[in-house]
Amino acid sequence: MIRCYSISVLAGCCVVAALATAGCNHVSAQASDPAREQVSLTGSELYGACAACHGASGEGNAAVRAPRIGGLPSWYIASELQRFQHNLRGKHPDDADGLRMRAMARQLFSDAEVAAVAEYVSQLVPVSTAASLTAGDMASGEALYAECASCHGARGEGDEQLRTPPLAGRDDWYIDKQIRKFRAGVRGTAAGDELGRQMQAVAATIDADSIQHVSAYLHTLSR
Template sequence: MKNIFKQAVIAVGFIAAAQGALAAGDPAAGESKVAVCAACHGADGNSPAPNYPKLAGLGEKYLLKQLKDIKSGERNIAEMTGLLDALSEQDLEDIAAFFDSKPLQLAGAKPMKVLMNSGVEVDALELGEKIFRAGNPEVGAPACTGCHSPRGLGNAPAAYPRLSGQHAEYIEKQLRAFRAGERVNDGDQMIMRQVAQHLSDSEIKALANYISGLN
């Protein structure tokens, strides 16, 4: 677990240094370039569908990295195949700036129970909060707060996204993808893949649900 924490700190430094050289996008210019995004993500980045992520307020540098990764093919999202091909780097910067400038509408957590591998049902919100704030020392999973802040607001300079208020279904899908090695654009340190590999299905569901209600 200490290695994961150490790698996270190193990764923050590398990401911040690399992203610091990027020019800031223009939100006003971006508004005229997001029509293709609105169908899935909402005109203001607040997706009404839980299978599509909310983009509003996630952090400009994080959004720009995802757009670049999707365009280059490093991050594979079938629904977005070819959508960004004709866009310039400035277009991507403007789109990222536009969505980051919008307030995120909270999704909200739900009361539920999850079945642990032991066969015991536990309160999902309590379990989710425990993992988010303290991790799971038994399996070496660190707390989420180290990178994403105690309120889930992320770390914009380091390109760590805001998680709070995101659709629980989307968070769950991404954690499963990191765990399975289907999503691999978390950097050479593989921070998210190393964290997610230790989480069970029930823990992922509980964590995603809890995070969706943070503010």
């Protein structure tokens, strides 16, 4: 398992990992020593504040609209936390859930704390969550997903180089909600959010029914 403690070395670490996985721990440990010294709390301790909404195993809680995050790649978790911190996500006045999460991300003190909690969350083994979009049509969802695969991967595995998150096996209600937020310009329209804008442009072309079809389909894909 790749362990990266500092966001600044994360990209380099993973490039190294792609070239020679064995070298990663060594390189990241060396490069991140100064950043690690800034970690005042461990990932596990930091996660205590997250568990209230995301659950002890990162399994999420639909009642508070907090998605399952356990087992997501650490690069994505860290990147989103920083995007919340820097107002690229969760600042739109109509984004009630994003606003709540943005406030939480801003409690993290440093990049090193972001990296530590992201690493901890990525190691959590999440329980499966039940499907909730019972009206989703799998065949339509699968057909639509062909338009997504070039960025999110053939099996919805995500792509670190393109900085697209995994979608396979995710909470259907969360995926559905996010696509609707992109479509409505509530996510992906903040000044400077080039990544979100890519997804916003795609979402703008999807009709409302298809959103639940593709979200229901994605829930059936194995992680």
